[in-house]
Amino acid sequence: MRIAFLFVVLAGAVYYTSVAFLDLSFLSRTGRLGPGFFPRIVGVAAIAMTIWVIVDALREGRAPDDESSTWGDVLMLMALAVAYAVLLRLFGGLIATVIYLGLTLSLLNRGHHRQNAVLSIAIPGAVYLLFDRLLNANMPPALFDMPF
């Protein structure tokens, strides 16, 4: 997994550097240092360092994968966070937060149905009061008109 992540970083660095060399000029029209100057330095350094680290990692051999039982929980939390992002766009801040918390707590805090129900209502309510009323901050609007 670690090596795969390093290859993703390398791919990003290669793409970043190619844009720096192909699309961004090293010097401006007036002969000063142009927009491509700094990105080229950063890109080349990033590629060189990442290749160095990948070579080190390959030399060390394949590290045993962590069989931590918490991987499932982390991936679930990430998936729920992404789902929350989608829900926000559809239903707006308040409703999406109620749905997200109801779902997440029922999966993480199993067996505490009453507590989960109370928290799924109370936390969004408190957050709504804090952001929308007290701080007068923006809350995500719903894609469709909601009755409240």
Add this chain to the structure above:
Amino acid sequence: MDIFGDLLMGLSVAITPINILYLLAGAMVGMIVGVIPGFGPSAGLAILLPMTFGMDPIGAIMMLAAIYYGAMYGGTITSILLNTPGESATVASTFDGFPLAKKGRAGPALVMQAVASFVGGTVGVIMITVLAPLFAQVSRSFGPPEYFLLALMGMLTLIVMIGQHWKLGLISAMIGFALGTVGVDLETGQGRYTFGSAELIGGIYFIPIAIGLFGLGELFYAFYKGLHKTGTGGIVQYDKEERFWPTAKDWISTRWTMARHSVLGFVVGVIPGAGATIASLMAYSTERSISKTPEKFGKGEMAGLVAPETANNAASSGAMIPLLTLGIPGSASTAVLLAAFLLWGLRPGPLFMEQNPELAWGLIASMYLGNMALLAISIFAIPLFVQLIKVPYRVLGPTVVVICTLGTFSVNASFVETYLMFAAGIIGFFMRLYGFSPAALVLALVLGPLAEEALRQTLTISRGSFMIFVERPASLWIIGVTIALLVLLPLLNQVGKSAGQAEKAGS
């Protein structure tokens, strides 16, 4: 005006009912952030930064600074009662803090850590008061070459302090620099990496990245470490102890410990990249080596708790010096603070104290008040924080996701930034997992545009010659200090690490 007059002026700015309210709220929130395992000041600052947008700049900066140094107070409560540090800067406080609690001395340990934090924090602020104007005066002669070198020094020292994973730290910094180049090039007006998106013309906004990396990324990592599965059954019941307040012997035996480590912590804090964690570990190691009873360390020695607590709070004050006088943050937390300053249209640097005396001295004066408030809060609100520790992580986690998400959206009402925050959270988790440094990324994201601008200006002045860096005395001084730090910091790092390892082996 003399320093005393400036400070009085600062006090008159800070002491208004609304500013005091913001200060108390910041101190309280900082303590709460410190108490939650896995969350440090940088996460707290990033998550709560958007909530300050409706405030006036002075109140907002005072509140954010209070969150920053308040987190140092809060992190120790779990170190003492649960043997779980709230953040890395309070790891050293577990060495003697938890043994003290197990010996039935949790109450005195909690009070002494609050007093030590207060002494460290207050001595730190006194040293800021005296030294910040001097630093500002020296740095007034600095030009673009010096600013580029200072930014480079900040990055290099942070990477050196990462230790064995320095290569990954360097790659993290490159990612931060790369993200910092997104947007329109201010000199030529050409778009860079915008891919035709109007949202990216202004560059990648700092807040979603910082909230994603420090808020969501740390949360995912805490879940990976299984924090949501561990209960709080091992928490020491301090309220059942016979004696809550420390004895006269506790005060007398640690008075010089506090004095020594206030100064040591402050000096380490001023060095970019070193920070509160190294300061606390060094203080513990130093205190044990000069103690007449080193064998008692690790078994519940009060000086073993007081030394790191004094040092980490003094260090967090020390880190404000390069931020205020040079505009160069030395850590992830101060990088978030710098971003806050920039968001308010304020540019810390040599002229900051001269051009914004009310804000600069108001902030410094508020730190005196903040430390007093934190002393009271951290002694009398202990039952409240104990209740907070008992909230299970599996409930706290989803709530943090909600606050991070809505906080990010509230800044610019942008769904793109919210999605960016989620992406940064997932990337931040993998970075933490595989030894990369989210702190280096954030620091580079803040310093990158400053460094690029300074370097391009420098090379324009010198007509492309890099010799300018060795022709100017100020630049030469900075190069000399950077080389000295690059040699010395690994040694300091080693001292701190060996203290931690020795303690682990002993326990």
